[in-house]
Amino acid sequence: MNPKVRFVEADGREREVQAPVGISLMxxxxxxxxxxxxxxxxxxxxxxxxxxxxxxxWVERLPPPEDMEVGMLESAWEPRDNSRLSCQITITAxxxxxxxxxxxxxx
Amino acid sequence: MSGTIVIxxxxxxxxxxxxxxxxxxYAQRLVLIGAEPELPYQRPPxxxxxLSGELAEERLWFRHRAFYDEHRAELVLGKMxxxxxxxxxxxxxxxxxxxxxxxxxxxLGASSRRLTCAGSDLxxxxxxxxxxxxxxxxxEIRPGARVxxxxxxxxxxxxxxxxxxxxxxxxxxxxxDRIMNRVVAPVVSSFFAAEHEKHGIDIVLDTRVAxxxxxxxxxxxxxxxxxxxxxxxxVVGVGSVPTTDLARAAGLVCDNGIVVDEFCRTSDPSxxxxxxxxxxxxxxxxxxxxxxxxxxxxxxxxxxxxxxxGGALIHDRVPWFWSDQFDDKLLxxxxxxxxxxxxxxxxxxxxxxxVCHFSGRELLAVEAINHSKDYMAARKLIAERVNLDPERVxxxxxxxxxxx
Numbered sequence: 001m002n003p004k005v006r007f008v009e010a011d012g013r014e015r016e017v018q019a020p021v022g023i024s025l026m027x028x029x030x031x032x033x034x035x036x037x038x039x040x041x042x043x044x045x046x047x048x049x050x051x052x053x054x055x056x057x058w059v060e061r062l063p064p065p066e067d068m069e070v071g072m073l074e075s076a077w078e079p080r081d082n083s084r085l086s087c088q089i090t091i092t093a094x095x096x097x098x099x100x101x102x103x104x105x106x107x
Numbered sequence: 108m109s110g111t112i113v114i115x116x117x118x119x120x121x122x123x124x125x126x127x128x129x130x131x132x133y134a135q136r137l138v139l140i141g142a143e144p145e146l147p148y149q150r151p152p153x154x155x156x157x158l159s160g161e162l163a164e165e166r167l168w169f170r171h172r173a174f175y176d177e178h179r180a181e182l183v184l185g186k187m188x189x190x191x192x193x194x195x196x197x198x199x200x201x202x203x204x205x206x207x208x209x210x211x212x213x214x215l216g217a218s219s220r221r222l223t224c225a226g227s228d229l230x231x232x233x234x235x236x237x238x239x240x241x242x243x244x245x246x247e248i249r250p251g252a253r254v255x256x257x258x259x260x261x262x263x264x265x266x267x268x269x270x271x272x273x274x275x276x277x278x279x280x281x282x283x284d285r286i287m288n289r290v291v292a293p294v295v296s297s298f299f300a301a302e303h304e305k306h307g308i309d310i311v312l313d314t315r316v317a318x319x320x321x322x323x324x325x326x327x328x329x330x331x332x333x334x335x336x337x338x339x340x341x342v343v344g345v346g347s348v349p350t351t352d353l354a355r356a357a358g359l360v361c362d363n364g365i366v367v368d369e370f371c372r373t374s375d376p377s378x379x380x381x382x383x384x385x386x387x388x389x390x391x392x393x394x395x396x397x398x399x400x401x402x403x404x405x406x407x408x409x410x411x412x413x414x415x416x417g418g419a420l421i422h423d424r425v426p427w428f429w430s431d432q433f434d435d436k437l438l439x440x441x442x443x444x445x446x447x448x449x450x451x452x453x454x455x456x457x458x459x460x461x462v463c464h465f466s467g468r469e470l471l472a473v474e475a476i477n478h479s480k481d482y483m484a485a486r487k488l489i490a491e492r493v494n495l496d497p498e499r500v501x502x503x504x505x506x507x508x509x510x511x
Contacts, residue, residue, distance in 0.1 A: 046429035
């Protein structure tokens with residue numbers, strides 16, 4: 001049974017989707033055509049267009065971002081302290097129930 | 108708009124256009140014709156994580172099949188468009204089927220520039236552009252194999268890094284006096300050359316390939332100075348050529364690509380073009396350009412799609428590029444042509460630094476090596492034409508945006 005993750009699109013619409021273990025949260029979003037996840041570079045950590053806000057309860061439960069991701073987020077669209085690039089989050093069983101919000105704009 | 112939109116080409120631009128057209132509310136018939144049999148897929152990983160086997164083929168797809176069904180996009184894959192008849196607004200495919208359009212979007216891409224010297228057609232000589240190329244190359248890679256790579260640009264160097272990681276013995280032959288000479292500053296070339304050498308790759312500069320030698324399969328690359336480089340297989344990465352045959356035969360204006368205006372419109376008002384195949388005027392740079400990048404394909408496709416529905420958007424974004432070689436990430440934003448001063452921020456020895464190209468006080472381009480912070484900051488600074496003080500930019504403890 002794949003973990004389930006929830007995306008809240010910028011207009012408030014919330015969608016729960018199955019997320020295959022081993023792929024990234026960004027790829028999950030693209031598979032389900034989540035509105036606002038652009039992911040122009042396809043997961044290379046080169047564009048900051050797969051930016052999401054992670055629900056507070058989940059921030060500490062994710063492996064922390066590496067320097068490259070932190071640097072990308074600094075100039076992303078309206079970064080907050082719970083900002084992450086969804087291409088840098090790999091789906092694991094432990095992420096069942098993860099909830100993230102998509103910003104109004106990207107990069 | 109009523110009628111049918113046909114997209115030819117299943118690369119980055121074609122796939123993006125479907126998304127943009129449907130999001131913009133286009134509800135009529137939408138057809139994508141692609142010469143390759145696979146669902147539209149990403150090309151950048153072909154020289155990196157796909158080549159190394161880390162990424163399964165499905166993970167290259169932009170979208171799964173269900174996306175196209177939900178967006179009512181008819182995919183006609185594995186079929187080549189062989190004729191464009193503008194008088195009847197139709198496209199003929201290699202199975203002789205005829206597809207009528209009201210608006211047409213050409214996303215024909217580019218193909219690898221081929222070697223023409225003696226021995227170029229020997230087995231074991233590879234190019235890397237599409238999945239078929241990548242699978243063929245993958246079948247040759249094995250520990251201990253001697254690979255000679257012709258061309259020290261992105262494709263050549265990314266492939267070199269992947270082959271070395273997989274245990275091949277790798278040699279890169281470059282015509283110029285430094286690698287990536289057309290796209291980065293000398294300090295960046297030196298940094299990457301050192302990284303490659305550290306991983307056992309032999310880079311040979313200032314050399315010109317004269318012939319490929321072998322009876323049936325390639326056995327060596329022979330250079331103009333007589334040097335012979337033995338090879339179990341060869342990878343050629345010497346640039347690409349825009350695909351324009353279909354457009355040219357139909358009488359569309361072509362000149363180093365399909366000529367389009369700022370709106371991504373060709374010389375025929377019902378035909379648009381996007382991606383590597385286009386030659387477009389840039390308001391920002393004041394000249395025509397043909398860019399080969401994911402970013403350009405994506406943005407032109409978005410612009411073209413909206414204009415096909417009656418919009419009047421101008422494509423005028425600052426281009427950006429990236430390359431992954433070993434664990435090093437090169438991020439580039441802007442174009443450095445016309446720069447009169449180059450400032451290095453940080454210490455290349457520390458493996459994280461950036462190179463800023465200025466014209467006077469205007470920041471034109473940044474090459475960031477393992478330094479996403481400067482790259483992202485520069486995207487905004489360059490787009491907004493913010494003036495900086497090149498002297499202060501030299502101080503890496505000062506944020507780029509504060510160095511004014």
